[in-house]
Amino acid sequence: MHTPSEKRNTAPYLTFGLFAWLLLTGCTPSLLKETPALPGTFASVRSVLEQNCVHCHGENRLGHMPAFDSNHALTRLIGPANWIVPGKPERSRFFQVVTFSDETPMAMPPSGHAISPEDMDRIRQWIKAGAPTPEGKKIRLKPRGSLPRSV
Numbered sequence: 093m094h095t096p097s098e099k100r101n102t103a104p105y106l107t108f109g110l111f112a113w114l115l116l117t118g119c120t121p122s123l124l125k126e127t128p129a130l131p132g133t134f135a136s137v138r139s140v141l142e143q144n145c146v147h148c149h150g151e152n153r154l155g156h157m158p159a160f161d162s163n164h165a166l167t168r169l170i171g172p173a174n175w176i177v178p179g180k181p182e183r184s185r186f187f188q189v190v191t192f193s194d195e196t197p198m199a200m201p202p203s204g205h206a207i208s209p210e211d212m213d214r215i216r217q218w219i220k221a222g223a224p225t226p227e228g229k230k231i232r233l234k235p236r237g238s239l240p241r242s243v
């Protein structure tokens with residue numbers, strides 16, 4: 093049955109169109125947040141460090157250990173100690189220690205908890221890109237998951 097009033101009723105189509113438009117435009121930023129961070133960026137290494145390192149390399153660390161539980165602390169690793177040599181991962185102690193096999197002294201994280209090749213590559217690419225960190229506001233890296241240690 094087609095009554096004239098039914099034919100003119102375009103409201104459902106308009107509503108659907110508006111909804112689709114909102115989905116395509118308004119929701120795009122939230123979809124982007126879910127995609128993995130670009131290689132070489134601070135965001136791409138942040139979760140690697142939060143899951144594998146900052147449990148030990150934060151406020152409660154021993155005096156001789158480098159701290160890197162914030163963007164500012166990470167920046168301070170660039171310097172004479174060669175913890176991080178921007179553009180040169182293979183010369184950066186920070187990268188070397190994550191590539192060591194478990195038996196090698198100073199392998200990080202300590203024994204039995206080697207990070208995945210993908211995570212290793214994230215650290216490598218970030219140093220290669222100059223080890224960029226956001227300037228200005230302090231961003232704290234919070235430990236995520238359980239402490240990666242076996243003893």
Ligand code: HEC
Pocket residue numbers: 141144145146147148149156157158175185186189190198200201202207239240241
């Ligand atoms: C379970 C605790 C623990 C975790 C987790 C851990 N570290 Fe360490 N890290 C240490 C300790 C302890 C030392 C000091 C060892 C020493 O001097 O004998 C150290 C030393 C280091 C050093 C200095 C190496 C040197 O030559 O003196 C670097 C760089 C480092 N860690 C990076 C990392 C990175 C990167 C991660 C994560 C992928 C990580 N660590 C995870 C405990 C930890």
